[in-house]
Amino acid sequence: MAQKNKLQYIILGLLSEHELTGYDIAKAFTADIGEFWNANHSQIYPLLKRLETAGLITHQLSITGEKLKKKVYSLTAVGQAQLQEWLHEPTTELTASKDEFILKLYFIQDAHDPSLQPMLTEQLLLHQAKLVHLQKQMTRKFANKASQLANYGHYLILQHAIDREQGYADWLTATLKNVD
């Protein structure tokens, strides 16, 4: 296996909240979920078929306008059970984040390598921009306590993402000071 197919659980998870079309699911990756996971529609549509064959989801046709047929998917009881099973089984993986910049840095042996400073600066700008983006998301989505409690998991991981980017930026800033 290339990975343990977590996309299927994302689909199940999304469908546990609302009925959705394949298009809706694909769109979720350009919005909320896109913050920490990616998937293309070309991966989603075949997987929806597989999940339906496996009895985890079903769909019903919905006509929009004159003749556009949408497949609106929803969870079956089996799918719901499968989702809960995944949610409650231990998560021991602790994935190494495949960060290309970190990889490059590993091969910079010399502390006085002239490319070090521009590399660090470039990353700092990227992570600062990401931080600002995440902070905007936070105020946009979780301005009040009620919204935080309504989607608590999402709120938590957004806070975590902000912490992480802040920490990354801090490390880069501290490192830049030692590089002169």
Add this chain to the structure above:
Amino acid sequence: MAQKNKLQYIILGLLSEHELTGYDIAKAFTADIGEFWNANHSQIYPLLKRLETAGLITHQLSITGEKLKKKVYSLTAVGQAQLQEWLHEPTTELTASKDEFILKLYFIQDAHDPSLQPMLTEQLLLHQAKLVHLQKQMTRKFANKASQLANYGHYLILQHAIDREQGYADWLTATLKNVD
């Protein structure tokens, strides 16, 4: 593409330091590099052939004992150039770390979900253990200033990894306090 084949650059990077066999390269992923990247020997051996065909590396045979032929690979000038090109080109990707726990958390809507506390505690233990492991690595490899400067990039990313795990643990601890 499933990814942009960064493994090839890891191989080039490793070979820029020493001559290595495929076995040595595979071993590197259970040691140093394994801290932030993974690769199996079944991926490495074919890639070594491809890189040699492409003229980026060469090998010479080395006999160990009576008849064990090892292929000792080294960088060509072209390979060295390719490595430098990769090192110096901008890194704008900012990979979303595919963290399965974060994924599960996203689907926990209710702030009072009883599974929340055990999930957070489990992760805290994992990240604390990882933190201890990384700190041991740090003292083992970079006890003195000279060793830090000799492999500066590696030193930096180990520090970053420690910061990251500390931040992760801090976030989990803070979240656990709010979950009661």
Add this chain to the structure above:
DNA sequence: CTTAAACGTGTATTTAATTACATGTTTTAA
């Protein structure tokens, strides 16, 4: 001396995931 662990190199199979190809409908704004 013998055996287990480590060294050493490959291939086959399967799954995941990306990019590109392919086609058509509906809605919205100029």
Add this chain to the structure above:
DNA sequence: TTAAAACATGTAATTAAATACACGTTTAAG
């Protein structure tokens, strides 16, 4: 009214990566 953007659903081709299969040698420890 017309054109672009968004909606909607697929397949094909390619590459990455994980697991399993497969074989042989050398070294170190009991």
